[in-house]
Amino acid sequence: MTTATRAARVQLRLNDDWFEICERARLTPGRGIAALLPDGRQAALFLDREGRAYAIDNRDPFTGAAVLSRGLLGSRGGRPFVASPLLKQRFDLETGRCLDDDEVAVTVHPVRIA
Numbered sequence: 202m203t204t205a206t207r208a209a210r211v212q213l214r215l216n217d218d219w220f221e222i223c224e225r226a227r228l229t230p231g232r233g234i235a236a237l238l239p240d241g242r243q244a245a246l247f248l249d250r251e252g253r254a255y256a257i258d259n260r261d262p263f264t265g266a267a268v269l270s271r272g273l274l275g276s277r278g279g280r281p282f283v284a285s286p287l288l289k290q291r292f293d294l295e296t297g298r299c300l301d302d303d304e305v306a307v308t309v310h311p312v313r314i315a
Contacts, residue, residue: 219315225314230250245257245259247281272286277291
């Protein structure tokens with residue numbers, strides 16, 4: 202298979218290497234998916250309506266539930282966020298910072314579509 206015919210893949214940077222998650226076609230703009238990482242953690246992946254990909258930890262730090270991938274996407278001041286489906290706290294998809302509590306954040310994973 203040539204590079205031109207290979208479907209675009211979503212990859213996360215883990216340690217010093219890229220880990221392949223899925224085909225780009227599996228991501229729907231405005232909706233998230235959860236991915237199991239090699240170390241047992243979960244990542245929440247999102248694609249915005251402009252085609253930019255984001256990845257953060259899937260675990261909601263307020264409840265401990267792995268649900269952020271099911272949250273609602275939005276933006277505040279031009280910055281993308283996901284709102285937890287449980288208690289509705291919003292997390293900046295670029296920094297991981299909670300927009301509703303400055304002392305809380307989730308891990309952001311470098312992501313690319315290759």
